Amino acid sequence: MNILRLVAALAFTASLTACATTDDPAKGGFFSGVKNLSSGGYEQRVNDRQKTLENEQDTNTQQTRSLERANAQSADVKAERDAAEARYAGFRKELDGMRSRLAAAEKANTKKKTEVAALNKQIDALQAKTNMVQQDSFTPDAEKQKRLETLRREREALDREVDMLIRR
Template structure:
């Protein structure tokens, strides 16, 4: 009897180990030998690789969009800053006296440099600086009229 009990236990152990080895995952990092065979045969690995490549492509496109947006905002910032400098020079050449508070507003707008630790912060900073430059420019334009 003891040998039949040992055989039964051994058989149960083998079945348990075999079923554990057969658990299948599409993630190669979590799979074993049988998962690898199953993933290759079923196309699961290829589907997972394509999905991951799609994610990478989306992230690259998103980064390209952010880069374009930053370049556009930086060009707009430069143009607004130049416009404000030009308007200020024109008023000075015309002999128009700029009140102290407005002059400080203009100086602050011109001296504020956009910054940011990441793209989102840089975009927010550029947008705020552009708004500040425009407001100062409009105030100078109203002064000249």
């Protein structure tokens, strides 16, 4: 009979163990624990949790690498933008320099135009004086020669002024 009791106890235990519905040790009772220990339910739960943890760690590693790549690309884009802005600033500075040089040239040109106009007036006046001396039929030749010599010196001085203006 002892064997019969032992068989009955084992059958009762096996039937209760078959009723276990959870593999969570916090929610299951004694019989659920016995069933999970004997069937490997707890070990399967630990393996599943370990696999989930490893998958999440892999995902985290991938996202970290993706973030690092995005940060590197952002730094590259910033460096390219900074270089482009520096080139743009250099171009603007060069253009401003060209404008300044052009304004100076225009100012010098205006000054030269004024000087050219004055020299043209002097040339016209010298030409008029020369024409008057040549057309003067009452003045003796010696006096005409003195006047022409004086006009020649004025012409040479005027010629030097024109040369100086051209060289500037």
